[in-house]
Every structure is written in C-alpha cells, then in structure tokens.
Amino acid sequence: MRRILVVFLCLLPFTAVGQIIVDKPLSDRLTGYDIDVTFDPEAHTVTGLMTAWWVNNSSMPVGEAMMHMYLNAFSSNQSTFASRGRWSAAGDDGWGWVKILSMKDGRGNDLSDSCSYVSPDDGNRNDKTVLRISLPEPVAPGDTLVLTIDFASKLPSPIQRTGYEDDFHFVAQWFPKFGVYETAGMRQREADGWNCHQFHPNSEFYSNHSVYNVSVIMPSEFVTGSGGRLIEEIDLGEDHKKVIWRAEDIVDFAWTAWPGYKVRTRKWNNVDITFLTSETGLSKAENHLDAVVYALEYLGERVGPYPWPHLTFVDPPLSGSGAGGMEYTTLFTTMGGGAVPSFLRMPEMVTIHEFGHAYFMGILASNEFEEPWLDEGVNSYWEQRIVDHYYGAGYGLLKLPFLKMSDTDQGRMSYITSPSRTIATNDLPSWMYPHGTYSMMSYNKTATWLHTLEGIIGTETMDNVFREYYHRWAFHHPSGRDFIAAVNDVVRSEHGDRFGENMNWFFDEVLYGSGECDYRVSGITSNKIRSYSGVVDGDSVSYARGDRKSDTLYLSRVSIERLGDVRLPVEVLVRFDNGEEVLETWDGKATYRDFEYTGARRVVWAKLDPYDKIDMDVNRINNSFTLDPAHTVARRMLNKYMLLMQMIISIFTL
Numbered sequence: 001m002r003r004i005l006v007v008f009l010c011l012l013p014f015t016a017v018g019q020i021i022v023d024k025p026l027s028d029r030l031t032g033y034d035i036d037v038t039f040d041p042e043a044h045t046v047t048g049l050m051t052a053w054w055v056n057n058s059s060m061p062v063g064e065a066m067m068h069m070y071l072n073a074f075s076s077n078q079s080t081f082a083s084r085g086r087w088s089a090a091g092d093d094g095w096g097w098v099k100i101l102s103m104k105d106g107r108g109n110d111l112s113d114s115c116s117y118v119s120p121d122d123g124n125r126n127d128k129t130v131l132r133i134s135l136p137e138p139v140a141p142g143d144t145l146v147l148t149i150d151f152a153s154k155l156p157s158p159i160q161r162t163g164y165e166d167d168f169h170f171v172a173q174w175f176p177k178f179g180v181y182e183t184a185g186m187r188q189r190e191a192d193g194w195n196c197h198q199f200h201p202n203s204e205f206y207s208n209h210s211v212y213n214v215s216v217i218m219p220s221e222f223v224t225g226s227g228g229r230l231i232e233e234i235d236l237g238e239d240h241k242k243v244i245w246r247a248e249d250i251v252d253f254a255w256t257a258w259p260g261y262k263v264r265t266r267k268w269n270n271v272d273i274t275f276l277t278s279e280t281g282l283s284k285a286e287n288h289l290d291a292v293v294y295a296l297e298y299l300g301e302r303v304g305p306y307p308w309p310h311l312t313f314v315d316p317p318l319s320g321s322g323a324g325g326m327e328y329t330t331l332f333t334t335m336g337g338g339a340v341p342s343f344l345r346m347p348e349m350v351t352i353h354e355f356g357h358a359y360f361m362g363i364l365a366s367n368e369f370e371e372p373w374l375d376e377g378v379n380s381y382w383e384q385r386i387v388d389h390y391y392g393a394g395y396g397l398l399k400l401p402f403l404k405m406s407d408t409d410q411g412r413m414s415y416i417t418s419p420s421r422t423i424a425t426n427d428l429p430s431w432m433y434p435h436g437t438y439s440m441m442s443y444n445k446t447a448t449w450l451h452t453l454e455g456i457i458g459t460e461t462m463d464n465v466f467r468e469y470y471h472r473w474a475f476h477h478p479s480g481r482d483f484i485a486a487v488n489d490v491v492r493s494e495h496g497d498r499f500g501e502n503m504n505w506f507f508d509e510v511l512y513g514s515g516e517c518d519y520r521v522s523g524i525t526s527n528k529i530r531s532y533s534g535v536v537d538g539d540s541v542s543y544a545r546g547d548r549k550s551d552t553l554y555l556s557r558v559s560i561e562r563l564g565d566v567r568l569p570v571e572v573l574v575r576f577d578n579g580e581e582v583l584e585t586w587d588g589k590a591t592y593r594d595f596e597y598t599g600a601r602r603v604v605w606a607k608l609d610p611y612d613k614i615d616m617d618v619n620r621i622n623n624s625f626t627l628d629p630a631h632t633v634a635r636r637m638l639n640k641y642m643l644l645m646q647m648i649i650s651i652f653t654l
Contacts, residue, residue: 021229026249026307027209027475030055031178039171039218039257044093044164046174046216047152054145058183058192061138065145066196067131069117070173071098073199074156074163078126080119084431085201087160096156096163100131100176106146109136121198121431129199131176149176159322162254170316170323170333172254173199180208180367180477187367187479197369200431202438204361204368204375207251209475215244218257225276225312226255227331249307249475250329251365256314268293270309277315280338284347288315288334291348294390295355299382302463303359304470311358313351325350327357343400345391349407353383363474371480372430372438373511377446378483384408384447408451408615415444416618426511427480448615449510452517455613456499456506456569457491465490480511499569506568510616515565519588519608520622521572522559526602529553556603558595558625562588566616573610576601583610604628 037048056062073081074096077088089095103111114134119127139145153174156163162172179196182189195206212228220241228245235241247253256276264275264285273292277285292313296306314333316323324335332354336347356379360366366374387407388396395404415421418440424433426441426449433441454462469478469486488502499506509515529552558574572584578601586593597603605626609617617623 021246021248021309022307028055028057029209029211029249030057030181031208032211032213033175033177033253034213035175036215037217039169039216039222041164041167041169041219041222041257044155044157044169045152046155046171048150050149050151050175052147052149052176052178054139054178054181056139056141056143056145056181058181059141060192061140062181062192063135063138064194065133065135065147066179066194067133068173068177068179068196068199068205069098069129069131070177070199071096071153071156071162072128074160075128076126078124079129079199080122080124080127081129081199081201083124083126085160087156087158087201090157094157096154098151098153098174098176101150101152103133103150104148105135106144106148107136111135111147119198120196121200124198127198130179130196151176159320161323161326163322165319165322168258168260168317168320170254170256170314170320172252172323172326172328173205174254177207177252180206182477187477188481195367195369200369202433203372203430205252206367206369206477207365209249209251209365210253212245212247212250212253214246214253214255215242216255217242221259222257223259223261223263223276224255224257225261225274225314225331227253227312227328228255229310247330251362252328254328254331256316256323256331258317258320260317264289266293268296271296271306272310274310274312275315276312278317278338280317281315283338284315284340287348288313288351291351292355295352295386298386298389299356299359303382303466304363304474306358307363307474311355313355315347325354327354327361329358329362332357343398345387345397345399345407348391349383349387349397352386353379356382356386359470364470365475365477366479367477368430370429371427372442373426373446374478374480374483376442377426377444378450380411380443380447381450384411384451408447411444411447412451412615415440415448418444421445421618422514422516425514445510451615452510452568452613453487453503453506455611455615457495457503461490461494464494509566509568513566516618517566517568517614517616518562518564518619518622519570519614519617520561520563520619521606521608521625522561522592524556524558524603524606524625524627526554526556526627529555529598553598553600554602556597556601558603558606560586560593560595560608562591564618568614568616570609570614571611573607574603575605577604 031054034051037046039046073079105111111133116132117128118130118132120130155169157165159165159170162170179194182195183192214228217240220239224243226245227250228247231244231246233241233243260278261276262279262282266273266289275285275289300306308330311330316333321335324333326333334347334351334354340347360379361375368375384407394406397407397410398405420435420437424437426445430438465487468490469483472486473482484507491499491503560572567589570586570588574582574584584595607624609623
C-alpha cells in the first residue's frame with residue numbers, strides 16, 4: 001500500500017459534489033478517521049466502529065503505533081489525571097473510559113493481543129491513557145497503516161472538558177487517536193519516534209491535522225453541533241436520527257448534544273458561524289457573535305487567513321459549565337454569557353480566547369504538552385490585544401465609572417503579583433510546572449513578555465513576525481525555536497543590527513530564564529554650579545572668593561538602577577523646569593546608569609519606560625521620581641487602585 005491509498009481513503013466516504021470542505025488540502029493529511037457510532041444518552045455511551053489510518057512519512061520502517069486513550073483518565077482515581085488533579089467521579093456512574101473491543105489491521109490481522117498500556121511521562125502503572133500497538137510487520141516508508149477498531153466510550157461526570165450532566169453531553173477526547181510520529185529534526189528532535197504523552201491535569205493536546213468523517217445515531221430530540229460541517233441529517237424513524245459531519249485539516253474532533261440548545265447563526269465573509277446556547281444565554285448571543293467576528297477580523301489581518309468556511313461555538317448551560325472554555329479548532333466553548341453583568345467583558349474575552357486557539361493550537365499545531373506557552377501564552381497575548389482594541393484601551397475588560405481595567409493589565413497583574421513568578425523558567429512541559437504556576441507562567445507571563453517584545457521592536461514589526469510565522473508553519477508543527485527564528489529574521493530584515501545580531505538575548509532572559517525585570521529611578525539631584533571657591537595655595541594659606549555668574553548654572557543628575565536579573569533596553573523621559581523634555585535610552589545591562597545635564601535648566605522629574613513598553617517590569621511604581629511630593633502620593637494611590645481591580649477580576653473569574 002503506497003501513498004496513493006491515502007488519497008483513496010480521503011475521497012472514498014464523500015465523493016459527491018459539494019462534500020469537500022476546502023478546495024485543496026491544507027495539510028499533509030497523515031492521519032484520518034472514519035467513525036460510525038451510536039450515542040446512548042441514558043447510558044452516556046458512544047459505541048461503534050472506526051477506521052483510522054496513518055501514513056509513515058519518515059525514511060525508516062515503523063514497527064509500532066501509539067494512540068491516545070484520553071477517556072481512561074476518568075476510569076479510576078489512580079490515573080495520572082485524577083490522582084494529581086481535582087476530579088473525582090460523581091457516584092458509581094460517574095467514571096469514564098474508552099475500551100477497544102476489537103482491532104484489526106488492513107490485512108485482517110487481529111491486533112487485540114498486541115496492545116499494551118504505557119506511561120511514558122511518569123511510569124504510573126494505573127494510567128491507561130497511552131496505548132502501544134505492536135504491529136505484525138513494520139510500516140514501510142510511504143506506506144499506510146489502516147486500523148479497524150470496534151470501540152466503546154463512556155463519558156464521565158462531573159464534566160471536566162468532556163462528559164455529561166443530566167441530558168447535557170459534551171463529547172471530547174472520546175475515541176482512540178494517533179499520537180504524532182515525529183521525524184528527526186522536527187521540533188529539534190534527534191531521532192524518529194512517536195510523541196504521545198499521557199493525559200495530565202494541566203496539559204492539553206498535540207495531534208496531526210486530520211480528515212474526519214463522523215456519523216452519529218442519536219435520539220431526534222437532541223440538538224447537536226461539532227467541529228465538522230453538517231453534511232446530512234437523516235430521519236431514521238422511531239424518534240432517532242443520524243447526523244453526518246465532515247471535517248478537514250483539524251487537529252481534534254469533538255461534538256455536543258443537548259435538547260435545550262438554542263441556535264443562532266451569522267455569516268462573516270465566507271465563514272458560516274453557528275452559536276449554541278441556553279435560553280438564559282440568548283440575552284448575550286449577539287455579544288458572543290460580535291466577539292467571534294472581531295477575532296476573525298483582527299487575526300485575519302495581522303496573522304493570516306482563517307481557512308475553513310465554518311465554525312461552531314457553544315455556551316454550555318450552568319450545569320455543563322465544566323465543558324466551558326475549551327477549544328477543538330473549528331469547535332470551541334465559551335462561558336457565562338447570560339450570567340455576567342455587561343460592565344465585565346469576561347464572556348467576550350473567553351470567546352475571543354478560545355476562538356484564537358484555532359490559530360495557535362489548530363493552524364499552528366504546536367506541542368501543548370511540551371511547550372504550552374507557544375499556544376496558551378501566544379493566544380493570550382492576541383486575546384488581550386483584540387479585547388482592548390474593540391472594547392476600549394484601558395478598560396477593555398472592566399468598565400465602571402469608578403473602576404476600569406484593560407485585559408492586558410489583568411494578565412500582567414496576574415503575573416507580577418504572583419509570589420512564585422521566579423521559581424521556574426517559562427519553558428517547561430505543562431505537567432512539570434511547580435507549585436501551581438502552570439497558568440501564571442504559560443498564559444500570563446508569556447503574554448506579558450510578548451507585549452514587552454512588541455514594545456521593543458514595534459507593533460508593525462510584531463505583526464510582521466506573526467505573519468511570517470504563519471506563512472512558514474501553518475498546518476505544520478512549529479516549536480518555540482521555530483518561532484524565535486521567525487522573530488530573528490523579521491527583526492533583522494526591518495531593523496538591521498539595532499537590537500544586536502539577533503533577539504536570542506531577549507528569549508534567554510524572559511523564556512529560558514527565571515529572573516524578574518525591575519528598573520527604578522532611584523533619585524534626582526540638581527545642584528548649582530559656581531566659580532571656584534576654596535584653598536588656592538596650600539603652603540601659605542590663602543582663599544579665593546567664588547564669584548557667582550550672572551546666569552546660574554545647574555548640574556542635574558537622574559539615577560537609574562536595575563534591581564532585577566532581567567536586562568532589557570529601556571527609555572527614560574526627563575522633564576526640566578522650563579518645560580523641555582528629553583527621551584533617553586539605555587541598554588539596561590549594567591546595574592545602574594546616571595544621566596547628567598549641565599545648564600540653566602533643572603530636572604524636575606523623570607519617568608522610566610514612559611510609554612509602558614516593558615510590561616515585564618514587575619514594579620512600575622518605582623519607575624518615576626519627582627521633586628514635587630504631591631505626585632508621590634498619587635502614584636501610591638494608583639498602585640492600590642490597580643490591586644483592587646485585580647482582586648475584583650479574580651473574584652468574577654474564579
């Protein structure tokens with residue numbers, strides 16, 4: 001079986017005109033799944049048959065396959081997910097699992113006895129989320145492995161990304177799924193091999209762009225949505241129907257079913273948008289739809305085009321809130337649309353964030369297990385830009401007459417107020433962040449230093465970095481080093497050596513280092529300069545009187561100090577008593593720097609980082625100094641004000 005079989009498999013299920021989603025393949029399509037199942041909402045099970053295929057695109061024969069069995073994370077309290085997380089089953093019926101009832105390869109060989117569970121991350125023998133399949137003969141380079149699998153999946157309760165509550169079902173990570181076979185050099189890998197991690201409480205997912213043909217038999221009363229495009233809905237009689245979806249070039253396929261869904265739609269350019277919500281959530285439906293359009297528009301202009309003609313998103317009912325805030329490329333979930341007051345844009349923020357994963361988890365399919373910052377942090381950076389652009393700079397997230405906060409500021413505050421911000425680097429696998437720092441580091445610290453990078457190189461250059469990153473790596477699997485290479489090339493092209501030979505020094509400080517950034521203006525002095533006065537002749541003591549010049553001169557000094565380990569270039573705005581201002585620059589490498597000025601004018605105040613380019617600076621209160629003590633009080637009040645806003649945001653988003 002050579003590569004031509006892949007084309008046949010792609011086209012076999014849907015060959016009629018109009019059944020293909022995109023004009024030509026967006027990815028290499030190394031994996032694909034044809035799934036035909038029955039959904040039983042009373043037993044909370046999905047059972048049926050799956051044909052899965054994988055192409056060996058390496059230069060070496062491969063003698064085993066690796067598959068994710070995510071639902072087994074909910075099969076016992078000793079799984080890695082359950083034992084290290086906060087999930088426990090809601091009674092005897094709350095456990096979830098996925099079982100392979102039979103498995104055969106394309107030649108008809110029974111592989112049921114060739115399967116074993118492995119735990120490559122922590123050696124936990126009770127974890128059954130990774131399946132190793134020993135093949136009767138290796139898959140040759142260019143050949144295709146075809147597996148026919150009869151499987152049964154039971155959804156867990158309470159919902160943790162996937163599961164059920166009463167008759168609400170969100171069906172995700174629900175079928176046996178190939179890991180990613182990485183070749184030498186891919187993501188700096190030294191040798192060929194499978195990348196297939198266990199399901200951890202913090203980690204998310206890493207998969208190939210695949211083709212999905214999915215059909216589900218279910219009771220007719222259920223309203224459904226998925227990451228695929230609806231091809232057909234067939235009335236089977238006896239209150240049952242078959243729903244058929246197709247999806248192309250997405251990294252995961254999930255779906256949902258609930259009789260209570262209300263459906264709203266909108267079209268933006270060539271994209272059909274479907275929104276599923278509850279009766280309560282209808283009051284904010286237009287807000288959610290607006291938010292998706294904003295994200296489509298903003299990312300399309302500054303990163304790259306959204307390539308699919310469809311997307312579906314879901315605001316689950318309160319009982320199903322555990323499914324909220326998750327992403328599956330062309331399907332994502334938001335939360336809180338009908339229960340959050342209008343002065344807080346948290347629902348819109350979640351909608352924009354989860355949609356953004358279509359780019360930084362879906363199109364640019366980085367490894368979220370090993371480099372969570374490359375998806376979550378990059379996506380948070382863009383979410384903050386979008387929210388503050390459309391809902392108001394300075395108050396995009398929270399707007400009250402007496403209380404305002406931007407989305408960017410709330411992310412920064414989450415980072416700078418964390419007492420654990422320096423205990424680890426930003427470059428750890430998701431399950432290895434200590435002391436609960438995964439979210440703070442992967443989301444907030446990353447977004448903060450990306451804003452800082454934007455401040456250093458400029459917004460236009462930053463946008464061009466992401467356009468280049470998208471151009472190089474769309475529908476592949478970039479690593480952090482690949483992103484840095486795009487940064488270096490664009491910055492060098494647009495700025496030459498202004499920032500050095502490359503920008504590696506920046507990433508060494510903020511990504512691969514664990515220090516913090518803190519610069520301060522430690523003081524200002526202004527002293528009069530007079531003509532000489534003092535001892536003239538040391539042998540026969542005599543004195544010289546100092547004659548004051550008609551125009552008094554001053555020596556003013558502004559003292560800057562670097563208190564943190566992170567070294568970044570900074571600007572200092574200096575103001576004189578005659579109203580003049582001077583903007584100084586400093587590379588920030590030494591522990592201190594003094595700026596001196598001689599003349600009739602005196603320095604009255606100085607502000608470090610006056611345009612707030614260095615979001616990494618953990619203490620902006622010490623960034624300015626004035627000889628007018630009234631301003632000092634104002635700065636202290638501002639600090640307390642910002643901390644109060646952060647506290648309120650935290651309460652609303654618990």
